[in-house]
Structures are given as structure tokens and as C-alpha cells.
Amino acid sequence: MRPVLVACPTFAGKAYALDRYLASYRALDYQPRSLLLVDNTADADDAGRYAGVIRSKLLPGEDVIHIEPKATLHKTLAASWAVIVARAEATGVEVILSLEQDIIVEPKALRVLMAIRDTLRLSYIAHAYYPRGGCEPGWAYSDGLGCTLIVRQRAAIAVAEADKGLCGFESSVYWDGAKACVADLFAIEHLSGGEADYWPFEGNDGRRNDHLTSTTGATR
Numbered sequence: 001m002r003p004v005l006v007a008c009p010t011f012a013g014k015a016y017a018l019d020r021y022l023a024s025y026r027a028l029d030y031q032p033r034s035l036l037l038v039d040n041t042a043d044a045d046d047a048g049r050y051a052g053v054i055r056s057k058l059l060p061g062e063d064v065i066h067i068e069p070k071a072t073l074h075k076t077l078a079a080s081w082a083v084i085v086a087r088a089e090a091t092g093v094e095v096i097l098s099l100e101q102d103i104i105v106e107p108k109a110l111r112v113l114m115a116i117r118d119t120l121r122l123s124y125i126a127h128a129y130y131p132r133g134g135c136e137p138g139w140a141y142s143d144g145l146g147c148t149l150i151v152r153q154r155a156a157i158a159v160a161e162a163d164k165g166l167c168g169f170e171s172s173v174y175w176d177g178a179k180a181c182v183a184d185l186f187a188i189e190h191l192s193g194g195e196a197d198y199w200p201f202e203g204n205d206g207r208r209n210d211h212l213t214s215t216t217g218a219t220r
Helices: 012-027 047-057 073-091 109-120 152-160
Strands: 004-010 033-039 062-066 095-099 103-105 124-127 147-151 179-182 188-190
Touching: 004 073, 004 109, 012 047, 012 103, 033 047, 033 073, 047 062, 073 095, 073 152, 095 109, 095 152, 109 124, 109 147, 147 152
Parallel strands: 004 033, 004 095, 033 062, 124 179
Antiparallel strands: 095 147, 103 188, 124 147
16 A cells, blocks of 8 residues: 655644544554654744654654744745655655644544545545535535645645745645545544644634734644
8 A cells, every 4th residue: 555644734732632643643544654743833932842742752653843933824834844745755655644633533534535545546635524614515625734635746836836825825726636525434523722822823713814923833
């Protein structure tokens, strides 16, 4: 089977979900796979401490890299994803599962997504779990990277063209090519916890706005 890199940007506001996230990842019944978390908490918020907490819990095949956040959420996400794409390229991995640190999935999740990918040759497959929307009949796309399988080449294009985005790096506007939006093939639990204590962004959901300055870190 094809190797998969499971990865996401993260920050100290997601610490409450770390143990369950790692347990969920380790329960995945698909192999071969590896894990990379990109911690972008600012030094002012003891980034090294959170990256160190993550590292202390990791097993072989699991890794964390720390970067400093950039001036905006959009740029921080793009920089985090540049690290993820570079790791995939360096290890020869063609497929990335973007699985954010507050997303808990069933053990079969990656196996199901890869089966869709290998059968239909899609470059972007997103689980439609967001409460703000659903999946229309037929092919559609999700606008997030919470649980999304991405072909590495498409992710690399998104990183290279990040400065052209109108809706933030996570928008599906970047993922040209075949897309699918799936639901009900496996269960997802979307955790919530201490993000608000760290989140400097304000917007229509009270937590974020892509044009504001980042002083801490970003995940989505």
C-alpha cells in the first residue's frame, strides 16, 4: 500500500486534545503511515515547551517541528504547510492526510479515504463534517483541512501560490483537479477546548480573521 503522511499545523491551544489525537492516530488500521505535527506557537507563549510536550509523547515514526508564526494567520498556515510538503517530498510520500489536532476519527478512516483515492484517482477528498454546511449530492468539496486527503503535488502548488489566496490557505480554491466530499463513511468527533485562551483573531465566528496579525499560533 502507498505510504501516507498524516500531518497538520498546531499550537498550544490544542494541548487539551493531544492525548486523544495521538491515540486516534495510532489506532488507524492503515499502514504504512507517519505523523508530523508543525507547532507554530510563538516563543512568547513558550512554544518550545509545547513542542517539547508533544515530543515527549511521540513514538517512532511520529515527529514534531516548531516554526515561529508569521505576520498573519494565512502566512502562518502557508509556512506550516511548506514544512509538511517538504517532509513528504523528502520521504517520497505522494499522499498527505491533513488531520487537525482536534479531529478524532475511527480506525478505518485512512483506509476508507485511500480506497476512494486509489479507485477514483482523486487529488482532494474531504470529510464533510463541518456543521456550517454539508455535502450536496454528487461531487462537491469542503472548504477546510480538518480531515482531508491531498495529493502532495496539489499541496505543493498551494504552498507556492499561497500569496494569491482570497479565502485563506485552507480554502479549497487551491485544490484544482478532481475533488470529492464524503460523509457517513466513518465517524468524526470534533473536539473543543482551550483554543480561545490562545487565539488572537476576531471574525464572524468570534475567533479568527485571516487578515489580522498573528501573535501566537495557528492551526485552522
